[in-house]
Amino acid sequence: RDYHKLMRKRLATLARWIEAEVGPIGYRAFVDSAPVMERALARKAGLGWFGKNAMLLNPKAGSLFFLGELYTDLPLPMDDPFEGEHCGSCSACRTACPTGAIVEDRVVDARACISYLTIELFGAIPERYRKAMGNRVFGCDDCQLVCPYTRFTRATQEADFAPRHDLDRASLLSLFAWGEEEFLEKTAGSPIRRIGYERWLRNLAVGLGNAPWSEAVEAALRARLPYPSDLVREHVRWALARQREKRRALIASS
Ligand code: B12
Ligand code: SF4
Numbered sequence: 001r002d003y004h005k006l007m008r009k010r011l012a013t014l015a016r017w018i019e020a021e022v023g024p025i026g027y028r029a030f031v032d033s034a035p036v037m038e039r040a041l042a043r044k045a046g047l048g049w050f051g052k053n054a055m056l057l058n059p060k061a062g063s064l065f066f067l068g069e070l071y072t073d074l075p076l077p078m079d080d081p082f083e084g085e086h087c088g089s090c091s092a093c094r095t096a097c098p099t100g101a102i103v104e105d106r107v108v109d110a111r112a113c114i115s116y117l118t119i120e121l122f123g124a125i126p127e128r129y130r131k132a133m134g135n136r137v138f139g140c141d142d143c144q145l146v147c148p149y150t151r152f153t154r155a156t157q158e159a160d161f162a163p164r165h166d167l168d169r170a171s172l173l174s175l176f177a178w179g180e181e182e183f184l185e186k187t188a189g190s191p192i193r194r195i196g197y198e199r200w201l202r203n204l205a206v207g208l209g210n211a212p213w214s215e216a217v218e219a220a221l222r223a224r225l226p227y228p229s230d231l232v233r234e235h236v237r238w239a240l241a242r243q244r245e246k247r248r249a250l251i252a253s254s
């Protein structure tokens, strides 16, 4: 159910369909799974342009899709590359990026991107980005959600892409209460699983630190203080300090 695997399976089905038409071919499918220049290939295949948010954008479908490729030894006619770019004077993505990661048009500083901070980074999340992360605990799509071309996005019919375990509306508090077994069970087959339980707690702690003050949030964070991981404890301490700041501010203003 991991999207890489699922999409590679679909590409293999396409390859078998081609084989049924033309006979045996050599092929290999890729979806974010190898050092393949996916966006450059997509532009050369005529699929779209690089938006100011660095995404491959299609004028009729926006950018909320993954890219996949089927390398084959079948001699095929060349497609024409996509010409031009359709961002015009818009720069909504650059303005919306919470951490200012889009440092130039089409250039993302990966070290500041919430996608990197919550999914790829193993160690501590640099403090300068924590407040800006808000409640984003696994990836980020803000620079796509504000894009005017996103209105052309159509919801996928792939059942495996549908939200599971109410993850699209669960509160950070309920997720933070999951034990490791529950985490492994509920994220089975989902890309979330690959960050592991420790980084899951790290990310949630930051999200809870950024939440409005509540006794329940403070109590949940305090309960995690003895958690046997320096990484988690440090993020929990940071989050508790943010919650206490907000509690003091509330008392002072009342
Ligand atoms: C590293 C990586 C990241 C890094 C860095 C992203 C970045 N923008 O640099 C991080 C972890 C931050 C990241 C985040 C995300 N990623 Co990512 N990521 C990748 C990955 C694995 C490699 C990209 C890479 O660095 N390639 C090497 C460089 C040299 O190539 P390139 O970036 O494609 O750039 C080439 C061309 O596109 C072109 N080009 C690109 N920009 C420019 C600018 C100028 C001026 C010029 C002339 C040319 C040019 O020239 C380059 C050299 O040929 C690709 C998968 C892949 N194999 O390509 C996915 C991929 C780019 N990611 C993807 C997605 C979905 C995301 C996220 C939305 C995930 C999320 N929801 O959190 C965010 C979006 C962030 C953003 N705004 O870009 C999709 C994009 C789909 C699309 N429609 O474009 C990809 C293609 C995976 C896939 N198969 O679907 N990602
Ligand atoms: S994914 Fe989020 S953090 Fe990364 S560049 Fe886009 S808006 Fe910025």
Ligand code: SF4
Pocket (backbone or CB within 6 Å): 051, 052, 053, 054, 057, 086, 087, 088, 090, 091, 092, 093, 094, 143, 146, 147, 148, 149
């Ligand atoms: S939000 Fe605007 S500038 Fe950014 S990619 Fe979309 S059209 Fe281009």
